[in-house]
Amino acid sequence: MxxxxxxxxxxxxxxxxxxxxxxACASAGSSGSSGSSGGxxxxxxxxxxxxxxxxxxxxxxxxxxxxxxxxxxxxxxxxxxxxxxxxxxxxxxxxxxxxxxxxxxxxxxxxxxxxxxxxxxxxxxxxxxxxxxxxxxxxxxxxxxxxxxxxxxxxxxRITAPDDANGYAMALYAHKRGLNRAAFVFGTDISSQGARATAMKAFRKLGGTIVANEQLSLDQPSYRTEVQQVAAAKPDVIFTEADPQTSATFFAELKQLGHLVPFIGTGGTIQPPWLKAVSGAIGAANMATYYTAAQPYAPTSGPAYQSWLTALKADKSQVAAPASQWYADPYAMSDWDSVNIMALAMEEAKSTTPAVYNPYIVKVTAASPGAVKVTTFAAGKRAIQAGKKVQYLGAVGPIVFDRYHNSPGGFEIVKADGTAITTFSPAAIAAVK
Amino acid sequence: MSTLIASVGFGLVTASILALAAVGFTLQFGISNLLNLAYGDTMTAAAFAAYLANRAGADLWLMLLIGGAFGAVVSLALNRFVYTPFRRRKTSLFGMVIVSLSVAVIVQNLLLAGFGPSFFTYQIGQSRTLRAGSLALTVNQLLIIALAVAAMLALHLLLTRTRLGKAMRATSTNPSLALGCGINTTRVVGMAWLLSGFLCGVAGVVLVANTTAFQSTTGNDFLVLVVAAAMLGGVGKPYGAMLGALVLGLVTEIAAGIIAPGLKEGFAFALLVLVLLVRPQGLFGDATSRAVAA
Structure with missing residues (x-):
């Protein structure tokens, strides 16, 4: 996204x-300095x-x-x-x-x-x-x-959910709120399109009516014509994702026409630049009133989350300020997990050579009899050195890779300030597919 | 029908922003024979200058002045300290394009380093929406149209009624002959860059005021449309740029309203290609414009 x-x-x-x-230079050069040996x-x-x-x-x-x-x-x-x-x-x-x-x-x-x-x-x-x-x-x-x-x-x-799952969660939430006339407003770029098709499919399946379907060319000076069409269709909810500038222009013009309605963004909209741009365009009060977004569910409690939070706070001067913006950021959390998983896989494989440790990535996250459940590299390393198997539990939740190396989790609906409204389990998502 | 009327109204807003930018861009080419691809980033830099002024309490009018002045100074400096030395070395047209592209990347990276990868918004308040049938425009958008019309009229008067304007046209047509006739072409070129830079800066502020949010790449994103308007009208021809902007502005919005929003740029550029097939020099262009288009 x-x-x-x-x-x-x-x-x-x-x-x-x-x-x-x-x-050409790259291919002709070194065969790669990556993949150092374990020694x-x-x-x-x-x-x-x-x-x-x-x-x-x-x-x-x-x-x-x-x-x-x-x-x-x-x-x-x-x-x-x-x-x-x-x-x-x-x-x-x-x-x-x-x-x-x-x-x-x-x-x-x-x-x-x-x-x-x-x-x-x-x-x-x-x-x-x-x-x-x-x-x-x-x-x-x-x-x-x-x-x-x-x-x-x-x-x-991949330990974050794919975009299509995002679309299902958006449709589920609109249905749950009783919003049945939807306008779809998405950028024409590939990343904005990820959730569109599944949101439409699920929304129809849940009995909703699609009254407008606008695809926005990015970064145009104005979207008045598109805004006029959306307003004329009288939706009671808008599903959306586009880049921050495009979205800001669109929603500012929608506001100018007096047609703001609840709008549900994808996980791509819950990022600080998007929130800043659109909030600046329509005002913080309107954001609080009308905006929600579906994003991969990452619990903000429990030992795994605390491990992440403690590490982030200890290193806060080294990340983009303010560090607090990353506390519940599912992407930052998934990256913390990703590095820990790779590091534990290297420990388990007793090699830092990528081709050698790669098969251990799935092993250090899989549940198995006698495996020690760990939420940090330090704990995992100690267990491995003690000759035990480990199961790394992620800050984003349990990581269960399928045969395609995907570990999709649940989804949550949040407000602009990050407040969680509701959560959809992987089973709930699967039910509307 | 109501969709068409509304689209024409919105198209005029887009055309106005485009005209301010495209006329400045084409003036630079007309006087210096340079396709300045750093133009879009100069617009962004001016928009950031106005943003800083806005944070210090400036209103939209003062921001337009500050943005325009900033654009003028930056453009003049770019011409004098970067482009002119290359031209003196007889750098080819393509070489100059690469130089301007490099300047564009440098400016964009400087803005990114200075302001970060974030989005910014002017605090200029919500303007009232005026409605006439199916047409609904804000006061600010009407001001943008008025500003563009006023700027185009002022430019017309400058080019046709003043010694400076006539000297600009003479220098643009034949610099050697103009020099032989006693025109201080260096000064005239400098003035042209100041003027085009001012338009560039004003266009940057107006663009951002209309898009609401902007970042370090905003002007560069817009540059494709600016170049297209200039090409459509005939590169180096201010009146051509005005007409090119009007045509592109209207076509994009009408295409969005009647065909499909996602295709509006594609439709506008298809029209550009068709026009250039029939008139390679553009609507107002001559042999020089034709050479650039080719």
Whole structure:
């Protein structure tokens, strides 16, 4: 549920040439400094491969907010095997496949001690997942794209719910509130489209009527015509996702016409930049009144959550301020889990070589007789060193990988301030599919 | 019918913002033979300057002035310290495009570093919505239309009634001949960049006031439409840019209203391609415009 588009259209021609050149250089260069052996002692690196510039520049810091505290906590626990140091490094995909491919090639070819990747996002996943997979590099993606629901890429993992599940939760919530006339307002970019089809399908299945279906070209100076059409259809709820600027313009103009109605966003809308942009456009009071969003459920209580919160607070100066914005952020929490899982898999495999430890990723999260349940790397490392099996319990909840390396959880409906309204279990989601 | 009327009204707002930006862009090409792809990022930088002024208490009018002045100064500096040295080295048109593209990336990254990957909103208050049948526009949107019309009229008077305007046209048509006729072309070029930069800055503020939220890439996102309007009208031709902006603004909104919102850009660019097939030089263009279009 992350993405987009246009500023780089003019850059595309130039980028193509540069891409080809860089890709050629990358392939011709080192065969990769990643995948250090279990015997070394140098620093290990987890790359956060996400947009750090461009329109989705907010994604990168969000992922780093999960990676950095995890790396720090792992170092404090003595590091992984003989490697005392673990580094989270930012690898900027710029949110565009044209930029992301050479960035991924460069990352793989030149990063010392690279053992895993956090990312990619929907912006660049289709283009770069095959690259990481071919390089035998485990990746914990934050893409919500449906095409990865049944991927056979053995190095691909996802512990956040796919976008289509988001759509089911949105429809369920509208139905629960008795809102039966819906307008669908989604950006035309790939990441905004993820939840649209399933939300429509589920909303119809639940007896709702779709009165308008607007697809917004991104970052236009005005959406008055689209707003007029939505207003004329008299919806009692709007399902939505677009990039922050597009959404801000659309809802500001909807407000100007006096047609604000409850609107339910995807998990892509609950991020700080979107909330800031739309809140600035329609006012905080209207946000509180009309806006809710469906996002992957991440419990904000219990030992696993406390482990995450403690680590984040201890390392708060190293994440994008204010650190409090990440306390209940499911993506940051899933990244904390992802780093811990990879680190424990390395301990279990007794190797930091990605191709060797990869099969252990599923093993350290699976429930098994006698497995010690742990919520931190430190506890897991102690158990493994004591010769026991471990089951890592995530801050996002229990992690149960299916055969496609997906671990979808439940969903919750939240307000703009993060207050949870209701929760839908995986079973409830499955019932409306 | 009501959808068409409403779309025309909304199209005029889009066209007005586009006209302010496209005329400045095309002026720069006309006077310097340069497709300045840093134009969109200069718009964003001006929008940020106005944002800082807004935070200090400035109202929309003062923000327009500050944004315009900032755009003028930045554009003048870019021309004098970056583009002119390259032109003196006889850098090709394509080479200059790459230079301006590099400047665009630098400006965008500086804005990202300075303001962060966040979105910003002007605090200019909610303006009243005025309705006439199926048409509903806010007071601010009517002001944008009025501002664009006033700016275009002022530019017309400048180009046709003043010595500076005539010197600009002469320099644009044939710089060597203009120099031979005693025109200080360096000064004229500088003034043209100041003027186009002012329009660029004002366009940045107006764009952001209309979109409500903006970030470091906002102007660059808009640049494609700006270039399209300039190309449609004939690159280097201010009146062409005005007409190009009007056509694109109306076509995008009418396409959104009658065909499909998701196709409005595609429809507008299809029209651009068709026009350029028939008139490669654009609606108002000449041989120079034709060379650029080719």
């Amino acid at each position: 992350k993405n987009r588009r246009g500023p780089r259209r003019l850059l595309l021609l130039v980028s193509c040439g540069a891409t080809a050149l860089l890709a 070394g002692t140098g620093a290990l690196t987890i790359a956060v491969f996400n947009p750090f510039s461009g329109a989705d520049a907010s994604f990168g810091p969000e992922e780093m907010a999960g990676c950095t505290p995890a790396a720090k906590a792992i170092e404090q626990a003595g590091g992984i095997l003989h490697h005392a140091k673990l580094v989270c490094t930012a690898a900027d995909s710029r949110g565009d496949p044209a930029d992301a491919i050479p960035a991924a090639e460069k990352l793989l070819a030149t990063t010392s001690g690279l053992v895993g990747v956090i990312g990619p996002s929907s912006d660049e996943a289709s283009a770069t997942v095959p690259l990481f997979n071919r390089a035998s590099m485990p990746m914990f993606a934050d893409t919500g794209q449906l095409i990865f629901d049944k991927t056979t890429d053995k190095y691909f993992y």
